[in-house]
Amino acid sequence: MEIESIIEQLGEMALQYGSKLLGAFLVLFIGVKVIKFILKRTGRMLKKSNIDATLQPFIKSSVGILLKILLVISFLGMVGIEMTSFIAILGAAGLAVGLALSGTLQNFAGGVIILIIKPFKVGDFIDAQGHMGTVKEIQIFNTVLKTPDNKTIIIPNGGLSTSSLTNFSVEAHRRVDFTFGIGYGDKFEHAKEILEGIITEDTRIFKDPEPVIVLHSLGDSSVNVVVRVWAEASNYWGIYFDTCKVSPRC
Numbered sequence: 001m002e003i004e005s006i007i008e009q010l011g012e013m014a015l016q017y018g019s020k021l022l023g024a025f026l027v028l029f030i031g032v033k034v035i036k037f038i039l040k041r042t043g044r045m046l047k048k049s050n051i052d053a054t055l056q057p058f059i060k061s062s063v064g065i066l067l068k069i070l071l072v073i074s075f076l077g078m079v080g081i082e083m084t085s086f087i088a089i090l091g092a093a094g095l096a097v098g099l100a101l102s103g104t105l106q107n108f109a110g111g112v113i114i115l116i117i118k119p120f121k122v123g124d125f126i127d128a129q130g131h132m133g134t135v136k137e138i139q140i141f142n143t144v145l146k147t148p149d150n151k152t153i154i155i156p157n158g159g160l161s162t163s164s165l166t167n168f169s170v171e172a173h174r175r176v177d178f179t180f181g182i183g184y185g186d187k188f189e190h191a192k193e194i195l196e197g198i199i200t201e202d203t204r205i206f207k208d209p210e211p212v213i214v215l216h217s218l219g220d221s222s223v224n225v226v227v228r229v230w231a232e233a234s235n236y237w238g239i240y241f242d243t244c245k246v247s248p249r250c
Contacts, residue, residue: 024078031071039064057137058115065140107141110157114138120167128165129155173206174233176240181222188215188225195227204239206230 042063046056115138120126124135126145131153133145143160145153168174182191192213199211209230216226231239 020078024075027078028071028075031074035064035067035071038067057139058111061140104141106158107156110159110161111138111140111143113161114143114157117161119165120169124167124169126165126167126169128160129163131155169233172233173230174236176205176229176231176236176243178227178240178243179216180225180227181219182225184223186223188223191225195225198243199227199229202239202242204231204235 039060043056043060046059114120120135122135122138125133126135131145131147133147133151133153135143136146136152137144138157140157142154142156145155147153180191180195182188195213196211199205205211206229211230212226212228214226216224218224227243229239
C-alpha cells in the first residue's frame with residue numbers, strides 16, 4: 001500500500017509540475033521568437049523615425065535586454081520559484097557580478113556619457129585609443145569603427161569616454177599641410193612660383209585664408225618648403241593626394 005501511495009503521489013507531482021514546466025518552456029520558446037520580432041520591428045521604426053542615428057543601436061539593445069530580463073522572470077515564476085526569494089538572491093548575485101564586471105559597468109556608463117555629451121556621432125571620422133576610423137555604431141558597451149581600409153575596430157566605451165580623442169568631422173574646414181623638398185642648388189623663388197601655380201589651379205583650395213608657402217628647414221639632402229592651404233573638410237584627402245601627385249617630392 002505504501003508503494004502504491006508513493007507511486008500515486010509521484011504521478012500527481014509529475015502531472016502538476018510537468019505541466020508547469022511544459023508551459024514555462026513553451027512560454028520561453030515563444031517569448032524568444034516574439035522578442036526577435038519586436039526588436040526587428042523596433043529597428044525598422046527607429047530607422048524611419050527622426051531619432052538621432054547615434055541613439056538607435058543603443059535604444060534597440062536596451063529594449064532587447066529589458067525584454068529578455070522580463071521573459072526570464074516570467075519563466076522562473078511559472079516554474080514555481082518564489083520571486084521574493086529570487087529577487088533577494090538576484091540582488092546578492094548582482095552585487096558580486098557587479099564587482100567582478102566593474103570594467104563592463106564602466107563601459108556601460110561610458111556609453112551613456114558618450115550619448116549625453118556627444119563628443120562624436122555615427123558617421124564622424126575620429127582618432128581615439130590609437131585607432132582611426134568612421135563611427136558605424138555606438139553600442140551599450142562598445143563603439144564600432146570602420147577604418148579607411150575596411151577593417152572593423154571595436155573600442156570599449158569606458159576608455160573612450162575618459163580619454164582624449166580627435167574628431168575630424170566637427171569642423172567644416174580643415175588645413176592641408178605639405179612639405180616639399182628642393183635641392184640646395186634650386187632657387188626658392190622658382191619653386192614657390194610653381195607651387196603657387198598648382199594651388200591657384202585647384203578650385204577646391206580657399207583663397208581666404210591665403211595659402212602659405214615658406215622655407216621650413218634645411219635637411220640633409222634638401223631644403224624643405226612648407227605649404228599650408230585651407231579647404232572643405234570633405235576635400236582634404238583629395239587635395240592632399242592630387243597635390244602630391246603633381247609634385248613627386250612631397
